[in-house]
Amino acid sequence: MDTPQYPHVSSIDTPALVIDLDAMQRNLQRMQQFADQHGVRLRPHAKMHKSAVLALQQISAGAVGVCVQKPSEAAAMVAGGVKNVYVSNEVIALSKCELLARLNSGLAVQNGRISVAVDSLLGIERMAQAMESLGAQAAASAPMDVYVEIDVGQGRCGVPPGMAALALVLAISQRSCLRFAGLQAYHGRAQHLRTAAERRAAIAQVVQQVQHTKAALEAAGISVPLVTGAGTGTFMHEAASGVYGELQAGSYLFMDADYAANQADPAQLQFEHALFVKSTVISRSSTATDDRAVVDAGHKSHAIDSGLPIPWAGHGADWVFSNGGDEHGILRGSHLPELGDTVWLVPGHCDPTVNLHNQMVGVRGGLADGYVERIITVDARGALT
Amino acid sequence: MDTPQYPHVSSIDTPALVIDLDAMQRNLQRMQQFADQHGVRLRPHAKMHKSAVLALQQISAGAVGVCVQKPSEAAAMVAGGVKNVYVSNEVIALSKCELLARLNSGLAVQNGRISVAVDSLLGIERMAQAMESLGAQAAASAPMDVYVEIDVGQGRCGVPPGMAALALVLAISQRSCLRFAGLQAYHGRAQHLRTAAERRAAIAQVVQQVQHTKAALEAAGISVPLVTGAGTGTFMHEAASGVYGELQAGSYLFMDADYAANQADPAQLQFEHALFVKSTVISRSSTATDDRAVVDAGHKSHAIDSGLPIPWAGHGADWVFSNGGDEHGILRGSHLPELGDTVWLVPGHCDPTVNLHNQMVGVRGGLADGYVERIITVDARGALT
Numbered sequence: 001m002d003t004p005q006y007p008h009v010s011s012i013d014t015p016a017l018v019i020d021l022d023a024m025q026r027n028l029q030r031m032q033q034f035a036d037q038h039g040v041r042l043r044p045h046a047k048m049h050k051s052a053v054l055a056l057q058q059i060s061a062g063a064v065g066v067c068v069q070k071p072s073e074a075a076a077m078v079a080g081g082v083k084n085v086y087v088s089n090e091v092i093a094l095s096k097c098e099l100l101a102r103l104n105s106g107l108a109v110q111n112g113r114i115s116v117a118v119d120s121l122l123g124i125e126r127m128a129q130a131m132e133s134l135g136a137q138a139a140a141s142a143p144m145d146v147y148v149e150i151d152v153g154q155g156r157c158g159v160p161p162g163m164a165a166l167a168l169v170l171a172i173s174q175r176s177c178l179r180f181a182g183l184q185a186y187h188g189r190a191q192h193l194r195t196a197a198e199r200r201a202a203i204a205q206v207v208q209q210v211q212h213t214k215a216a217l218e219a220a221g222i223s224v225p226l227v228t229g230a231g232t233g234t235f236m237h238e239a240a241s242g243v244y245g246e247l248q249a250g251s252y253l254f255m256d257a258d259y260a261a262n263q264a265d266p267a268q269l270q271f272e273h274a275l276f277v278k279s280t281v282i283s284r285s286s287t288a289t290d291d292r293a294v295v296d297a298g299h300k301s302h303a304i305d306s307g308l309p310i311p312w313a314g315h316g317a318d319w320v321f322s323n324g325g326d327e328h329g330i331l332r333g334s335h336l337p338e339l340g341d342t343v344w345l346v347p348g349h350c351d352p353t354v355n356l357h358n359q360m361v362g363v364r365g366g367l368a369d370g371y372v373e374r375i376i377t378v379d380a381r382g383a384l385t
Numbered sequence: 386m387d388t389p390q391y392p393h394v395s396s397i398d399t400p401a402l403v404i405d406l407d408a409m410q411r412n413l414q415r416m417q418q419f420a421d422q423h424g425v426r427l428r429p430h431a432k433m434h435k436s437a438v439l440a441l442q443q444i445s446a447g448a449v450g451v452c453v454q455k456p457s458e459a460a461a462m463v464a465g466g467v468k469n470v471y472v473s474n475e476v477i478a479l480s481k482c483e484l485l486a487r488l489n490s491g492l493a494v495q496n497g498r499i500s501v502a503v504d505s506l507l508g509i510e511r512m513a514q515a516m517e518s519l520g521a522q523a524a525a526s527a528p529m530d531v532y533v534e535i536d537v538g539q540g541r542c543g544v545p546p547g548m549a550a551l552a553l554v555l556a557i558s559q560r561s562c563l564r565f566a567g568l569q570a571y572h573g574r575a576q577h578l579r580t581a582a583e584r585r586a587a588i589a590q591v592v593q594q595v596q597h598t599k600a601a602l603e604a605a606g607i608s609v610p611l612v613t614g615a616g617t618g619t620f621m622h623e624a625a626s627g628v629y630g631e632l633q634a635g636s637y638l639f640m641d642a643d644y645a646a647n648q649a650d651p652a653q654l655q656f657e658h659a660l661f662v663k664s665t666v667i668s669r670s671s672t673a674t675d676d677r678a679v680v681d682a683g684h685k686s687h688a689i690d691s692g693l694p695i696p697w698a699g700h701g702a703d704w705v706f707s708n709g710g711d712e713h714g715i716l717r718g719s720h721l722p723e724l725g726d727t728v729w730l731v732p733g734h735c736d737p738t739v740n741l742h743n744q745m746v747g748v749r750g751g752l753a754d755g756y757v758e759r760i761i762t763v764d765a766r767g768a769l770t
Contacts, residue, residue: 013478013480013481013770014478014770015769015770016770047711047712069712070681070712089667089712090667090679092665092666092667092724092725093398093399093665093725095398096398119668120668120669120724122725123724151670155675155677155715156668156679156709156710156713156715157667157668157670157679157713158668158670159670160672188710280477280478281477282474282475282476282477282508282542283475283504283505283541283542283543285536285542285543285544287545290540292540294541294542296455296769297769299688299690299737300736300737300740300767300769301769303684304690305684305689305690305708305711323690324541325541325573326432326454326690326736326737326740327432327454327455327474327769328541328542330540330541339477339505339507339508340507351685351711352684352711355685355741356740356741356767356769357767357769358766358767381743381767382741382742382743382766384400384401384681384682384685384686384741384742385398385399385400385401
C-alpha cells in the first residue's frame, strides 16, 4: 500500500528511528495483561518513549498513569494530555517543586495527579514549601503524593532499607499538603544481570529489604499504601512477591539489544523488538586487508552507553557492527550490503536512543514491506530539567 | 551583575549545557591566528557546535566557511545565514544530493557554495544527476565543488591512497556541473592518540599517503587544488606539512575531557575548556559502606562514548564521577557537595554532548560568579539525515 498518505518504508530518509507498530502493540498488550492477571498496577516508565501519545495508549489499555524521571518530562506529558504522572526521582530545587505543585493543582480538577519521590528531609521540606506557596486551600485540597525511596541495591538514590525511612514518612505525615503514598524501590542494575538466576536472586534480596522497611514502619504504626518499582528485566519477580503493588517497567514496549543479551528466563514473558534505526550504506570498501560497508548511523543516531547496535535479524546476515563514530557505523561479515542498501539496526539501549531523535516513524506491516502510518513526536526530547 | 536581563549563573536550572563565552572567544581567536600565521585556511567543523551563530562568529574572525557531516546540518547552517558549507562526508541518496544541489544554487547568487565529499563513482553519478535536475543552466553556472576522500588510516570512508583516486577525479572532471576541488584526508582516530609522539607519527604517515595520491594524480596531468582535513588533536602537523591548505578542526572551540586526556605537545597550541554541564546534587548518602553525592546529570545530559565527565577543576576537589545512568551521576571523594549544591562537569566528548541539548547557555564572567549573556540554539540538534 504505497500512497502519498502512507509512504512505503523504503521512502523513509536515513538515519531514522522507526517503530514497528504491530510489535509495539503486542508488547503493550502483553505487559498490561500480565499486570492484570497478577493483580498489580502497571505504571510504565515514560522516560523510555518520552511521548504523550504512547503514554495515553498505555493508559487506555489499563495503565494507571506513567512514571518520568524529571519535572520537565512531567510537564511534557501533562501538556500532551496525560493526567497521572509520577516523578520517580528526587527533586530538590524549589523552582522544580513549584512546577510540580502547579501541575498537580491543575490536574486535580480532572481527577489527575502528580506524585514525586523523596529521600531527604530537605526534599520533603521543599515540596511542602512549594505546595504551600500555591495557597493553603489549593495545597490541602489536592495534596501531593510522595513516595519514600529506599536504596535496594542500586547504590544511587534512596535511604537505606529499614528504620531510615521512618523519619521521612513522619515528616511527610506532618504536612497536610503532602500524602505518604508508599515506597519507591527500584533496582536498576538488576535489570541487566545476564542470567535468570542472578535476576531472581537480586529481586529476592530487594523484596527482603522492602519487607524489612515495611516492618519497621508498621512497628511505628504506619501502613505502607503501595510499593512501586520493577523494570523490564525483573518485573515478574516483583509481581510474584506479594509485596509490590505497581510495576514501572518501560523498555518492554520497544526492547533493545542490551535486553536481548539477557539470558531469557523460561518463566518470563518475551517481548519483541519494536524499535529500529533505519540506515543506508554510504561507503563500501573492499581491499586486500578489509571488506566493509559504512552506514550513515553513528552514536548520534543510537545510544551506545550499553553496547553497540546489532543488525536486525530479518537481514539473515552475519554482519557485525563496529563503532564508526558519531555519524557512521561499520559493518563487516559476509555478503555485505552495497552502496545505497538499507540496513536496519536494533539499538543497544532504547531510552537514550529515543532521546536522540525529535520524532519516531511508526510503521505498519513490518520493516521489509510496510508503510508509514504515523509520526510520533518525542515530546520530552531533551527534557532534562 | 545580576539583573533580570542578565541572570546570575546560579539561577540557571539544571542540568544545563553552559558555554564560558570568554574562554570560547579566546579559543576561537587562537585557532584563527594559528591558521593565519601558517597560511592555511580554517574551515571549522560545525558538527561540533551545530549552531549557525557560532559558525558566523568563526567566519567573521576569518574562517572560510564550515564543515558539516550531514546534508540536514548543511540546511540548518544555510537557514541560519552561513554561506559556505562543506559536507565532509559521503552522500548517496538522490534526495539528499538534490537538497545539496538546491542549497548550492541558492547560495551561488550570494557568492556562497555547498561542497561535498565522494568516495565512489555512484556518489559522483548521483550528485551529477541531482545537479542536472536543477536545469542545465543552473547546474553549469554554479558547479558543485567535490572533494575526493582518501582513507588515510581511519579505516572508514575514502578510497585507498594512490591511484584509486584517479578514476573518481576523472569522473568528476567529465561533468560540467561538478568541479574537482581537492582531496579530503582526515584521520579521526589519530586525534586522540594519547602521546604527542604518536600523533606526530600518525600524521607523518597521513601526509605521506596524501603526497602519494597527489603524485599519482599529477602524473596523470591533474593538479590537486586543495587538501583539507585535520582535527583538534593534530592540526599543527597538517599545518606544518606544506601539503594541507585547510584545517577542519572543530572541538578546539569548546574542548572536552577526552582531549584533555591527550598528553599535551609542548609545541601545540593549548585550548581552554569552554563547555560545561551544570548539575545539582539531588541525593546525598553517607553510610558505613559508602559516601556519595548524586547529581541530576546522567548520559542524557553529557555523551559518554569517549569517557565519563570530569568535575570542573575550579571546584578544587578530588571528586570522581561514576556512571549513574541516563539521568544521574555519582560523585565520590572528599568534602563532597551537599544537597542543592552546584557541580560543574566537563563532558567527555563535546560533539555528541551538544547534540543532546536544544540550547546552550552562554555565560560571561566565568562559572563561579558570571551571568547569562545569551542563549545559543543548537540549530542542527538531531539533524541526522
